[in-house]
Amino acid sequence: MGKSIHLKQLELGVCYYPEHWKEELWEDDFKRMRELKMSTIRVGEFAWALFEPEEGVFEFGLFDRALDAAHRHGLKVIMGTPTATPPAWLTHKYPEVLNAAQDGTIYRHGMRRHYNYNSPKYRELCAIITREMAEHFKDHPAIVGWQLDNEFNCETSVFHAEADHAAFRRWAQRKYATLEALNEAWGTVVWSQTYTDWEQVYLPRPTVADSPNPHLALDGKRFISDSVLEFAQIQADILREVAPQHEVTTNGMFGHLDSHALTDQLLDYFSYDSYPQFSTIFPSADEKPLLDRKWSLNLSAVRDVSPNFCIMEQQAGPGGWVNRIDMPSPRPGQMRLWTYQSVLHGADRVMYFRWRTATVGTEIYWHGLNDYHNRPNRRVREAAQVGREFAAVGAKIAGSTYQAKVAILRDYDNEWDGEFDVWHGPLTARSTNAWYKQLQYRHIPADMVYLRRESGEELERLSRYELLVYPHAAILTEQTAELLTAYVEGGGKLIFGARTGYKDERGHCRMQPFPGPAAQLCGITVEDFTLIKGTVQAPALRWTKNGESRETFAEDFNDILNVEDPAVEVMAEYAEDYYAGRPALTKRRQGRGEAWYYGAAFSEPVVDTILDLLNIQAPTADWLTVSEQVEIGIRANGQGSYVFLLNYGADAASIVLSEPRNDLLSGTKIEGAGEIPAYGVLILE
Numbered sequence: 272m273g274k275s276i277h278l279k280q281l282e283l284g285v286c287y288y289p290e291h292w293k294e295e296l297w298e299d300d301f302k303r304m305r306e307l308k309m310s311t312i313r314v315g316e317f318a319w320a321l322f323e324p325e326e327g328v329f330e331f332g333l334f335d336r337a338l339d340a341a342h343r344h345g346l347k348v349i350m351g352t353p354t355a356t357p358p359a360w361l362t363h364k365y366p367e368v369l370n371a372a373q374d375g376t377i378y379r380h381g382m383r384r385h386y387n388y389n390s391p392k393y394r395e396l397c398a399i400i401t402r403e404m405a406e407h408f409k410d411h412p413a414i415v416g417w418q419l420d421n422e423f424n425c426e427t428s429v430f431h432a433e434a435d436h437a438a439f440r441r442w443a444q445r446k447y448a449t450l451e452a453l454n455e456a457w458g459t460v461v462w463s464q465t466y467t468d469w470e471q472v473y474l475p476r477p478t479v480a481d482s483p484n485p486h487l488a489l490d491g492k493r494f495i496s497d498s499v500l501e502f503a504q505i506q507a508d509i510l511r512e513v514a515p516q517h518e519v520t521t522n523g524m525f526g527h528l529d530s531h532a533l534t535d536q537l538l539d540y541f542s543y544d545s546y547p548q549f550s551t552i553f554p555s556a557d558e559k560p561l562l563d564r565k566w567s568l569n570l571s572a573v574r575d576v577s578p579n580f581c582i583m584e585q586q587a588g589p590g591g592w593v594n595r596i597d598m599p600s601p602r603p604g605q606m607r608l609w610t611y612q613s614v615l616h617g618a619d620r621v622m623y624f625r626w627r628t629a630t631v632g633t634e635i636y637w638h639g640l641n642d643y644h645n646r647p648n649r650r651v652r653e654a655a656q657v658g659r660e661f662a663a664v665g666a667k668i669a670g671s672t673y674q675a676k677v678a679i680l681r682d683y684d685n686e687w688d689g690e691f692d693v694w695h696g697p698l699t700a701r702s703t704n705a706w707y708k709q710l711q712y713r714h715i716p717a718d719m720v721y722l723r724r725e726s727g728e729e730l731e732r733l734s735r736y737e738l739l740v741y742p743h744a745a746i747l748t749e750q751t752a753e754l755l756t757a758y759v760e761g762g763g764k765l766i767f768g769a770r771t772g773y774k775d776e777r778g779h780c781r782m783q784p785f786p787g788p789a790a791q792l793c794g795i796t797v798e799d800f801t802l803i804k805g806t807v808q809a810p811a812l813r814w815t816k817n818g819e820s821r822e823t824f825a826e827d828f829n830d831i832l833n834v835e836d837p838a839v840e841v842m843a844e845y846a847e848d849y850y851a852g853r854p855a856l857t858k859r860r861q862g863r864g865e866a867w868y869y870g871a872a873f874s875e876p877v878v879d880t881i882l883d884l885l886n887i888q889a890p891t892a893d894w895l896t897v898s899e900q901v902e903i904g905i906r907a908n909g910q911g912s913y914v915f916l917l918n919y920g921a922d923a924a925s926i927v928l929s930e931p932r933n934d935l936l937s938g939t940k941i942e943g944a945g946e947i948p949a950y951g952v953l954i955l956e
């Protein structure tokens with residue numbers, strides 16, 4: 272179990288930038304926050320130039336006054352370390368702290384997150400400002416915790432400063448000890464890439480056709496993740512030493528960062544920034560997209576890090592930057608709906624971003640609760656409703672956790688390798704989407720579980736699930752295969768998709784039949800395979816067990832399977848092409864469980880057919896009928912079980928309850944046929 276935030280009550284709060292406003296606004300702002308029943312603010316995370324206007328000169332007066340005012344109004348404060356925004360004096364004097372593009376072009380002052388994690392000078396300066404702030408604020412009665420930096424790896428998750436190349440060299444030396452081992456791991460025998468001196472080793476630099484060595488590229492991402500952890504550790508250690516009574520967290524889940532390791536190693540709990548509208552503004556070919564509801568998948572990944580977490584930034588209006596990112600205004604009710612989306616998935620503290628829209632800078636269109644005019648508006652009224660509701664029902668819900676019997680598995684190695692490797696990465700996005708979507712539409716709650724520790728504890732964690740789907744684990748270690756075999760033997764059902772197990776953790780293709788270490792468990796091997804692309808059509812499937820009449824096709828990639836074990840049942844075969852009649856979907860019982868192998872990427876109709884075969888029901892199937900546009904999820908603890916119904920639709924959704932239930936938010940009893948209004952929320956007890 273990951274580390275969680277521990278609150279007795281759901282808490283509401285908001286991000287506040289005292290430095291953006293005239294001081295005479297503060298009192299009124301804090302007063303109104305309390306009227307909205309907010310308890311917490313986050314401040315300070317970008318204010319380095321104020322805290323240290325010149326090197327070694329520290330000025331905390333503005334924040335002292337702001338914190339005192341917040342405290343007078345009974346607000347708690349999370350203070351950010353400001354290291355995402357090095358001031359101009361700093362980068363001017365020490366340009367080696369700046370990050371660079373792959374071609375070496377230095378990123379200059381003018382935005383944020385323009386630093387690199389490995390510059391010794393930057394680490395030193397960050398340690399100094401963190402210690403100064405910790406010493407100065409440690410006894411302030413308003414402060415309850417710290418946010419490290421802001422959104423590690425947001426905006427960019429690749430680093431090419433000289434300091435990064437040098438640190439990568441040392442990292443590779445620690446990992447491989449000898450150049451011989453490094454050359455072997457990176458397969459440098461191909462194309463005379465052999466290194467004969469450590470000084471020749473770099474993170475990926477510009478190459479012809481933009482195609483760096485793939486094994487090096489994967490290690491480069493592992494290195495970046497380790498760099499973030501080292502960088503963050505320095506600040507966490509200082510805060511623990513100077514202000515041990517305070518919580519330490521950080522916000523955001525971004526690429527090339529093992530957020531699980533980060534949290535286990537140095538945080539008290541994980542925090543996330545939730546902007547569901549990002550999943551609605553990009554064009555999609557999907558016929559029936561989940562839209563903002565798809566954000567629940569991200570929140571499920573967050574929950575795997577910390578079952579109860581903090582939303583440090585919850586969307587409070589349309590988002591926008593001056594030159595990119597432009598979002599429509601949330602419809603009345605949508606902000607509240609998204610707040611409960613976060614709560615359903617495990618958030619116990621939700622802070623809106625931000626109190627008031629900035630009148631200057633890149634984010635003048637990233638709307639806060641209050642607008643430039645600072646007069647009452649519908650977003651403030653909506654937040655007030657949430658505040659009242661949290662106050663009324665928050666004590667029941669805080670500390671309860673999301674309940675799921677199905678999990679989709681993922682892991683960092685495949686995520687990072689798959690960004691680069693077009694022969695497996697795109698399959699995972701496709702299949703994860705199809706599974707998540709069909710589970711959502713069938714009202715079957717699902718977790719996202721990252722496979723990490725190959726230990727007994729991991730087996731215990733997996734064994735809570737009836738069904739695990741590991742869509743395309745191209746990289747699969749022997750230990751993971753053993754773990755999954757133990758899961759199946761203990762009674763679990765496991766489903767793999769195409770391309771499983773053909774790579775080891777270095778990204779080398781194995782000289783053994785696929786699915787490599789999973790072949791025995793599945794009882795099949797892959798003799799031949801093809802991409803489905805260009806002029807090649809996806810072949811139809813013929814289902815052998817359930818006379819499936821739906822049109823289903825084996826999309827994107829086809830593994831042509833050989834049955835190797837008499838215990839294997841062929842559930843579907845390819846109906847077309849030169850491999851017509853060969854197995855496409857197999858099932859093998861082992862111990863008390865089942866291992867399934869599907870030779871293609873999962874499409875929605877295929878997932879549906881498999882779910883029918885598995886006969887997995889929604890946990891509310893006995894007493895609740897509800898339309899597809901509603902997300903259903905359950906949070907439970909020893910005291911009770913709370914069924915959240917979130918209507919993402921612009922129309923009312925019908926529900927039928929065959930047993931009476933209490934709706935916590937309205938305080939009314941619901942029975943028989945009813946409706947959830949557009950963007951409405953019910954929490955049934």
Ligand code: GAL
Nearest residue numbers: 421422425544584624634637
């Ligand atoms: C987050 C960031 C905030 C703000 C917000 C809206 O990524 O942490 O500082 O920029 O997005 O863009």
